Amino acid sequence: MNARTVLVTSCVAAVLAPPSTAEACGGPVPSTPAAFTAATAVFLGTVENVTGEVPQAIVATFLVNKPYRGAVEKRIIVSGYCDVAFSKGVTYLVYAAEHGGVLLTSPLHRTRPLSAAAEDVRYLDSLLAGHPQAVVYGDVFRRITQPNGSPARQALFETLAVVAVSRQERRSVFTDRWGPYQIVLAHGEYELWVARGGRRVTGRQTLRLRPGDERRLSFTARY
Numbered sequence: 001m002n003a004r005t006v007l008v009t010s011c012v013a014a015v016l017a018p019p020s021t022a023e024a025c026g027g028p029v030p031s032t033p034a035a036f037t038a039a040t041a042v043f044l045g046t047v048e049n050v051t052g053e054v055p056q057a058i059v060a061t062f063l064v065n066k067p068y069r070g071a072v073e074k075r076i077i078v079s080g081y082c083d084v085a086f087s088k089g090v091t092y093l094v095y096a097a098e099h100g101g102v103l104l105t106s107p108l109h110r111t112r113p114l115s116a117a118a119e120d121v122r123y124l125d126s127l128l129a130g131h132p133q134a135v136v137y138g139d140v141f142r143r144i145t146q147p148n149g150s151p152a153r154q155a156l157f158e159t160l161a162v163v164a165v166s167r168q169e170r171r172s173v174f175t176d177r178w179g180p181y182q183i184v185l186a187h188g189e190y191e192l193w194v195a196r197g198g199r200r201v202t203g204r205q206t207l208r209l210r211p212g213d214e215r216r217l218s219f220t221a222r223y
Contacts, residue, residue, distance in 0.1 A: 001095045015089045027108050031137045031182060033214045035110035040098040041070035042124070045113060046091045048075070060086035062094065068124045082106040093117040122184040136164070136208035137182040138218040139169060140175050140194050140202075153220055155179050160221060187211045194219045 029035075034058040036042055045062030052058035078094060080086060084106055096103040097116045100185045105111045110120070116220040119135075126133040140160055141153035162181045166188040172195075175181040187210050201221040209215065 002151040020045060022161045023111065029108060029110055029180075031135055032110065032120045032184075033135055035095045036069065036124065036127075038097055039095040040103055041096045042068040042077075042094065043070075043076070044068075044091060044121070045076065045092055047088050048088050050086050052079075052086050056068050057218070058084065062092070065091065066129065078103075078105055080111065082108060084111060090114075094119050095131055099103050103112055119184045133184050133186055134211065134213035134215065135182060135184055136190075136207065136209070136215045136217050138180070138191065138216050140179045140181060140219045140221055143222045156221070158202070162192065162219075163200075164190045165193055166190045173222075185209055187213075192217065194221050196221065196223050199223075206207045 030038065040045050043064050044066040048063050049061040050058060058076060062076045062078060064074060064076055078096065092111060093114055093168045094105055094111050096105040097109060123133055123135055125199045134160040138164065141157060144152050144154055146152050156175060156179045157177055159177055161172045161174055162183055163172045164183055168188055169186065171183060171185065173181055182199055187209045191204045191206055191208065193200050193204045200222045201223045202219040205217060207215060209216065
């Protein structure tokens, strides 16, 4: 079967799903539900070959391991830009959007290595099973005191744990070092907070989640 060619140009970076809060290449990265809704093709694939180099467009041939939307061919050729760094032998979760007859991908589409896509896969697998879970996402900031004594918030510059607890389960995920996070949860009522080294550093917030909910929730940590 012939590989499908996926081309990309930097001038279309703004044509994306509704944003989350993580920044990449000058724009916000969408949550998993938003990225999935905006994408023409979503798949797990392992890189067989790579040409080109960052920051220019690089081209990777993927062996498709699991399609979530479109991407029915066995092999797909993907051009990436905006610091997408595909490595041979590594498996990625790829989101691509069609534009003018071609498919485009970048970090702004939420394309990432499988090692960084556990919550994405949890959500997408729940969709395939017909039992969609809920997504909670947002930012964690650190509260600081400015030299003049007034309070302010800043990026974390480290990873913290976002903890969610219900009667049925306890789950946690780490933020990235700037503060954005995303956690996928079954329906139910949860208490959520942020911890640093096992110690809670924010207040508790309560959410009641239904299947398929997408909720934004941010925290300000003190430590």
